[in-house]
Amino acid sequence: MKTICISLALFFACGGYSQQLFSVHFDFNKDQLTTVARLQLDSFLTVQKDNRDSLTIHLNGYCDPSGSDDYNNRLSKKRVSTVKNYLLSQGIQPASIASETGHGEKIQLNENTTEEERLANRRVQISFSKFGPSQPTGTISLKDKIADSATKAGTNIVLRNINFFGGMRRFLPESTPMLEELLEAMRAYPKLIIRVEGHICCEQADDDGLDGETGQYNLSAARARAVTDYLVENNIAANRVSYKGFGHSTPLFPWPEKTEDERIQNRRVEIKIISK
Numbered sequence: 001m002k003t004i005c006i007s008l009a010l011f012f013a014c015g016g017y018s019q020q021l022f023s024v025h026f027d028f029n030k031d032q033l034t035t036v037a038r039l040q041l042d043s044f045l046t047v048q049k050d051n052r053d054s055l056t057i058h059l060n061g062y063c064d065p066s067g068s069d070d071y072n073n074r075l076s077k078k079r080v081s082t083v084k085n086y087l088l089s090q091g092i093q094p095a096s097i098a099s100e101t102g103h104g105e106k107i108q109l110n111e112n113t114t115e116e117e118r119l120a121n122r123r124v125q126i127s128f129s130k131f132g133p134s135q136p137t138g139t140i141s142l143k144d145k146i147a148d149s150a151t152k153a154g155t156n157i158v159l160r161n162i163n164f165f166g167g168m169r170r171f172l173p174e175s176t177p178m179l180e181e182l183l184e185a186m187r188a189y190p191k192l193i194i195r196v197e198g199h200i201c202c203e204q205a206d207d208d209g210l211d212g213e214t215g216q217y218n219l220s221a222a223r224a225r226a227v228t229d230y231l232v233e234n235n236i237a238a239n240r241v242s243y244k245g246f247g248h249s250t251p252l253f254p255w256p257e258k259t260e261d262e263r264i265q266n267r268r269v270e271i272k273i274i275s276k
Helices: 035-047 069-089 115-121 142-147 173-188 219-233 260-266
Strands: 011-014 017-025 056-061 097-102 123-131 156-159 193-198 241-245 269-275
Touching (some): 069 097, 069 123, 142 156, 173 219, 193 219, 219 269
Antiparallel strands (some): 011 017, 017 123, 156 269, 193 269
């Protein structure tokens, strides 16, 4: 029997404990990682490089409803094994994998009426938790940076904890605290007007990158718009926030980036203070 279920919780935090999740997707009838899925996992591993010993990871695999229940049960388990083996090959310890479950086609996110919807259901969900402070001791908050008399119209502030999966406008799970901090700052300073500025990695020229989800060459603008949409969806007036993409014209690290950490930092968002 096929059931429809919408995933509700993407992030929650309590004290120093947080649980987060993201999904990687698979081609039809395949259990190999796609290029995009590999980029997602690489980004996750880089962000968690200092927390790997404290991670607890749960892997849950799913299929679209094509094929028999028995076949999809086996395929979902193979997809879980693929993700597990990749994580282990990149240094995650076996003890960190707390569970690995194939659910076949039992839990669907949508009605599977389009190929895009079916792709969304061909997934392995990586749920992970860790212990640790959400913000290092001594870190200056965004509100304090904005309040500083040195921060004036024209000042740029790098939002270093807002980062993205490679080739995508989707936020890395650990972007949530900084997004919430930005939202809090916009609420605390109702006269503050900003421009959100997006940047990408891995391009030799200044051109913008390919958005792997839409097929358009506007990735930096799409990332800036993702932050803008987050603010507007949380009741920040649209006339207080604009956005612009800068492609690879102003990287923090020059092309070719030498490490995944450099690539993540180039895939960034800044805010420019327009007025305060």
